[in-house]
Amino acid sequence: MANTFRLTLKAQNNHPASTVVGAVTHQVPDQTVSEQSLQSAVAEFTSGASNTVAIGASGVVTVSGTTQKDPVTGSNLNFTNHRGLGVSVERADADTAPTYAANGVTSTTSLAIATGSKVFTVAASGGWIDGTRVRAVSAANHDNWMEGTVTYSATSLTMTVDTIGGTGTLADWTLYTVPCAQITSTNFCGVTVSTALPLVEGSSIALFHDYVSLSNSDVWKKKATNGQTLTISLAGVTGLKASVFVLGD
């Protein structure tokens, strides 16, 4: 089975020649890498908090626990090495905007801007479900904010803050749901991400390792071993689709 993978990057600044400034091209050299005879698997996720693409025993590739098959031979899909990874987040239906818990719920709980656990008392129900990503923004200055995943019960919202902006101890919070896919990774394709990476609509990641030498300890992390897992959470948002492709040999 011949398999062609090509990843290109083209970046170009074009200034219209009709303006007072003459045509200007500021171009990054085109970058293209390609490789044959790789194996691949694809997956699409539209809901749920624990969608996974993982490496199991003997390098078998699983998607949310289901073993993937080689499309030609029908046998289990096994990776010896990770070679590439791609994640794109788009609308599940191009004409339908994602939906999520209500925005604009306020809280007057006095909290210092910092990472870690923060408990907001809210006057009105936000309708969040556990795992939803929420940003708390100061009404007085939108440069002051905290963001993270939440657990929610009655009038108490607990946020595990992982990203912040600004400083200070404030009590004028407005809470907004961040409609996104949240990505974590355990040494998948050589990358570990413990703090959830939020990918909103229109986001993409592509990673390609062109060369892996099994005898080179420098690249041991890209060997496919049991337990390497990519997790995608769509908790609290409906109408987004996360498309994933993985490459291996």
Place this chain on the structure above:
Amino acid sequence: MANQFKISALVQNIVDGRGTNRKVPHKVPAFDKAISGYGSCVLELTGTGVHTLSNDAQSFSIDASDLFDDPITGQALEIADNIIYGWALVVDRAVAGTAPTGHVRVTNSGFCGWISDGHWKMMEDSIFIFHNPESPATSDGTGLTIDLSNGTGYKVSLLAWCK
């Protein structure tokens, strides 16, 4: 200044039909993105140094020095609303015909809102692309670090773009 990027990845399995298996396409949905209206900076890193790309409200910086990159005005690139959108890097050999040794270490402590654990390793002809239209600004002390000290003969082309 209009600014256009095109990023695409295509994965395709094709069996030529002459073997035991008939032609079977196993095609991954196209990863194809064209974006425009962005400012950008471009860098090439060689040698064995350790370099960090970050940004403030006005400009990208490398090793804490602002990058003056607008090809028309010659002024520092302005980053609207303190928002950066994406970055890409390509690892290649610095001199054609001379094979690199070792690897390049990449660490992200918050550039484009992404924090990776430890570092990951890239070798010749590796490529990484990240785009997020709502990336938060880089906080003080965070950035994308390219460590060339664990190898020789590498060239890292680095591109970052912003609102």
